[in-house]
Structures are given as structure tokens and as C-alpha cells.
Amino acid sequence: MEKSDTHRPTTLDELRRVRQEKIERLRGLGADPYQNRFVPGHTAAEVRAAYAGRPAADPAAPGGSEALDDRTWKVAGRVLTIRSFGKAAFFHLLDPTGRIQVYVKKGECDEKSFALFQEIDGGDFAGVEGPAFVTKTGELTLKAARLTLVTKSLRPLPEKWHGVSDPEIRYRQRYLDLVSDEKIREIFLVRSLVVHGIRTYLVDNEFIEVETPMLCPLRGGAKAKPFSTRHNVLHRDLFLRIAPELYLKRLLVGGLGMVFELGKCFRNEGVSSRHNPEFTMLEFYEAYADCARMLERGEELVRFVEGRVHGRFPRLRERRGLDLQAPWRRLRMRDAIVAHGRGEGIDEKVVGDPALARAWYERAVPPQERRKEAAHGEIVFAMFERLVEPALGREPTAIVDFPRAVSPLARPRDGDPEWVDRFEVYIDGRETINAFSELNDPALQAGAFEAQVRARGAGDEEAMDFDADYVAALEHGMPPAGGFGMGVDRLVMALCGAESIREVILFPALRPEKGPEGDGEGDRREG
Numbered sequence: 001m002e003k004s005d006t007h008r009p010t011t012l013d014e015l016r017r018v019r020q021e022k023i024e025r026l027r028g029l030g031a032d033p034y035q036n037r038f039v040p041g042h043t044a045a046e047v048r049a050a051y052a053g054r055p056a057a058d059p060a061a062p063g064g065s066e067a068l069d070d071r072t073w074k075v076a077g078r079v080l081t082i083r084s085f086g087k088a089a090f091f092h093l094l095d096p097t098g099r100i101q102v103y104v105k106k107g108e109c110d111e112k113s114f115a116l117f118q119e120i121d122g123g124d125f126a127g128v129e130g131p132a133f134v135t136k137t138g139e140l141t142l143k144a145a146r147l148t149l150v151t152k153s154l155r156p157l158p159e160k161w162h163g164v165s166d167p168e169i170r171y172r173q174r175y176l177d178l179v180s181d182e183k184i185r186e187i188f189l190v191r192s193l194v195v196h197g198i199r200t201y202l203v204d205n206e207f208i209e210v211e212t213p214m215l216c217p218l219r220g221g222a223k224a225k226p227f228s229t230r231h232n233v234l235h236r237d238l239f240l241r242i243a244p245e246l247y248l249k250r251l252l253v254g255g256l257g258m259v260f261e262l263g264k265c266f267r268n269e270g271v272s273s274r275h276n277p278e279f280t281m282l283e284f285y286e287a288y289a290d291c292a293r294m295l296e297r298g299e300e301l302v303r304f305v306e307g308r309v310h311g312r313f314p315r316l317r318e319r320r321g322l323d324l325q326a327p328w329r330r331l332r333m334r335d336a337i338v339a340h341g342r343g344e345g346i347d348e349k350v351v352g353d354p355a356l357a358r359a360w361y362e363r364a365v366p367p368q369e370r371r372k373e374a375a376h377g378e379i380v381f382a383m384f385e386r387l388v389e390p391a392l393g394r395e396p397t398a399i400v401d402f403p404r405a406v407s408p409l410a411r412p413r414d415g416d417p418e419w420v421d422r423f424e425v426y427i428d429g430r431e432t433i434n435a436f437s438e439l440n441d442p443a444l445q446a447g448a449f450e451a452q453v454r455a456r457g458a459g460d461e462e463a464m465d466f467d468a469d470y471v472a473a474l475e476h477g478m479p480p481a482g483g484f485g486m487g488v489d490r491l492v493m494a495l496c497g498a499e500s501i502r503e504v505i506l507f508p509a510l511r512p513e514k515g516p517e518g519d520g521e522g523d524r525r526e527g
Helices: 012-028 044-050 111-117 167-172 174-180 182-204 245-253 291-312 315-320 333-344 348-352 354-364 376-391 442-457 468-475 488-496 522-526
Strands: 073-084 088-095 098-105 125-130 132-134 140-143 146-151 228-231 236-240 258-266 278-287 329-332 397-403 416-427 430-437 481-487
Touching: 044 073, 044 088, 044 098, 044 140, 073 098, 098 111, 111 146, 125 140, 167 174, 174 182, 182 258, 182 278, 182 291, 182 488, 245 258, 245 278, 245 468, 245 481, 278 291, 278 488, 291 315, 291 397, 291 416, 291 430, 291 481, 291 488, 315 488, 329 333, 333 348, 333 376, 333 397, 348 354, 354 376, 376 397, 376 416, 416 488, 430 488, 442 468, 481 488
Parallel strands: 098 140, 329 397
Antiparallel strands: 073 088, 073 125, 088 098, 125 146, 132 140, 228 236, 258 278, 278 481, 397 416, 416 430, 430 481
16 A cells, blocks of 8 residues: 555556655655664564453454553564555554554554654565554454554565466565465475474484585486586586485494485476475485384384474364375285286286286387386386376375386395385375385495496486495495485475475476566576
8 A cells, every 4th residue: 555645556667666755755754764773572473372362352443442451562574454544554564473463543653653654565564562452353453652664665565466376476486475375384384394303303213414415426326317517626527416325325334323314405307296306305324224114214204293293283184184194005016016007907927027018018108208228127117107106096105115127226125136125105196205225235236336327328317327435335334224215395295285396395496587588587687
């Protein structure tokens, strides 16, 4: 609301001009439109908590109610939704803990405060001091005895221009999304609780948090296409880490028996509702544990984190309709393929016979998606991805036992070496956790790396490099261990019922925004 102008601005340029004129008037009143002297003593949440359980309504007219008590509250935040009645007005003040309504009236605040209020618009930051009362509609409200302009905004809030509805604008200007949508703010409060809860669970269980390199000399830790960069001083190419796995397992060799890392990983792949090229990964490793123990740990961890989130945001369980406290369903990959593949003529014999499996592969998978050199285990995994994964449903499901061909860092199963002790957990239909018994035989690991190098030579851009130093570390001896990886973004998606990974990342990757000349400069101008 532009209270000082009879002409209502209709364009952004007009609005900025009017607000710039207000800045000059404020300076004429001796007010600094960008001051740093007002220090709030309370939050909106503290005010609300102080009067929880008070009567729902007051029969007196708005602004005529007596103060609830003799306390003076001092709150600061962003001004929202001004409703002016000439010599009086209501507005909401938004701080990091939520909203509180404010009532300002000429004659009931000091003269300078009311003069300043005439120059305040939605989007400005203001400080308010005064008592609390309840309006006749039952809303807890602060009556401004003193009002301070803290920061003047030159651009309008989203509500003024019908809110932020375009997803590209929402993600590109997340600060507007956070101001205008309480559910979006809630998502990122949940995310903070999730990260803190993960750390709490692991530290309480005697894991040690460590940090490993993000700039790596080799492609490794997982099968994915990496980002590459150049170190000018060292005169060498480096890769942004795909996963911290190989560094963390070196620490097991060094005698640190329980380690974890929570941080960014990078994969040079497409952007989708499930994928962002920069994402947050948890990995932990435990000496003398195995795949079964990792599955137990995973259930414990997710339940612990969900319980902490539920304590703060109890409505989320009902809203998402997904029970993360229930025991996880477990399915062997081979059994799941047979159960979902009968319509395509797949039975246990087809899964186990390389020739029959390849015949299905060439019949069912389009040529552009097939790999000429695909091993039998890779074909079995393709069966799983095409037939089973889309049908897993929403409830947490652990798929156990994986082909060795798609698990180059996992330990082969005793008595069944073409399969490994590995599981993936799907929550809300999305692969969220990957864990296995770790391979600590240096000869087998060297052979797995050599197979990866051959695959890269055959055109597989996601294959790993041969990490000779890691093999040397294994030759020094690594204790048997279980390893666990979890996509933190996807866990937050499940907890919040989000459909896209971009909803749970504050600043997701976006395509370049075209400038006036269609030159892609828009991203740089917007920062």
C-alpha cells in the first residue's frame, strides 16, 4: 500500500520511484532508511507463547482493548498486508518464527512513529514496541507505542503482484518464495532438523565426523559422470567428488572404526524431479559390521530423524500419508523381478541364464538405451529398473542382493559370488539409501577397477578410474565393514511430501535465464 501517494503506481518502475521519494522524505525526518540500531528483544513466537490459552476474543472494538498485562514487547520483522483506515492501521510483522499482528493508531503512539508509519510499505522491515491485546475477532495483536523503520524496500512483495506462482521464479528468487509461503519456510526448517538429527544419531552412536576432499584426482566412489576442473598451479585436471566413499574407507584402514561425512556431492547429469547436479549425501562406515547391520542402522536412523521432525511439525505425518516408523518391507531383487516380470515372460530361469536375459534385453530395451558390452548382471539390473522400480509404491522398501556387475565396491556373497551383499531402500518410490558389505580383498578390488576401466574404454562415461592408492591401502589391510549412503534431499522430500527435489533445495540448479537479447546473461544479473 502506497499511503503517501494519491496516484497508485501500476508498474515496477513507478513503484520504485515512489519508494525512492519516500526514502528522501524519511531522511528529511531524520530517519535512516537502512539503520542498524534497533535490536529486538522478543520474537513473534515468544509473544504468542506468552498468551497461549487466553480467551479467544475480546468484545471491545479494535484498538480499544486494554493491554493484556503490563509487559512491553519489542519485535522486529518484515511488514506484510497493511490495512489502513486513515488514522489507524493493522499490519502483520513476519520474523523468523512467524507472524504477529500490529495495530498502529495516531495519538496512541508517539508523533514521530506515526509520521514514519506514513512512509512504510509492505516489504519494509520495522521494529515495534508496545503491549499486547486481543482484537474483537480474537487475534493476538501488538499495539505500537513506538515504531521504527529499520530497512526500506524498493521492490514489492509477491503478494502485491498476486504471489509467486511461476516455478522458475520461485526457485530463482527463493527469497521471495520464503517470504510469501509459510509451507516453503517449513520445508527448510524441517531440513535443518533432519541434518541436525542425522548428526545427533551418529555422534550419539560414537561415529566420528570427518571431512574428505571435494576436489579429487580420480573419478571414483560411485558410477556417475563427474564435473571436471583444472588446477592451474598443480597443472592437473581434477574432478568434483561423486561420493566420498574411497576416502572414508581409507580411514578404516587407518584405524578409525566408525566414521561419517555429511556434505555436498556432484554428478554431471540431467536435472529432474529426482536429480540435482549438486546434492547432499550422508555416508558412514562401521568396522566389523555388515550389510544386515547397515539395514538395521538405516531403519534406526530414519525413525530417529522422523521422530524429531514429528515433535516439531506433528501435522506432517498426516499430510504426507506415509508411515516412516513402520518396519521396512524387504524384497530380494531376483524375486521382485520374477514377480513383476511374468507379463513379459520372465521367470527364474530367464533371470539366471545370460543368453535368455540378453534376448529379453534386446527385445525390451530400445537400442539407444542398450549397452553393447552389457554384462549379465547389468542386464538383470536393467530388468529391475524397468519392471520393479516403478511399481514399488510409497512405503519404505529395501531391495536386497544386487548383481556384482553393478556393485564394483561391494563384497561378493559367500557361495554366490555373482551377487553382492547390498541393499537399496526406496521411500515414496525414490531410491534414497544404498548400502553394502564392503569389499576389502585388494585383488578383487583391483579386478573390479580394471573392469571399470575397460567399460570406460567401451564408452561408459560413468565408469570409475583405477585407484591404485586405494588398492595399496587395502593391501595394508582394511577390517570387514559395512558402508551406508543416503540422499539427504530425498529423505527431506519424503518427510515433507515434496514431489520435486527442487522444493527441498534452497537454490537448485536452473537453466540459464535469457537476458533481453536472449544471451543467457539473466542468471548473472540476478546473482
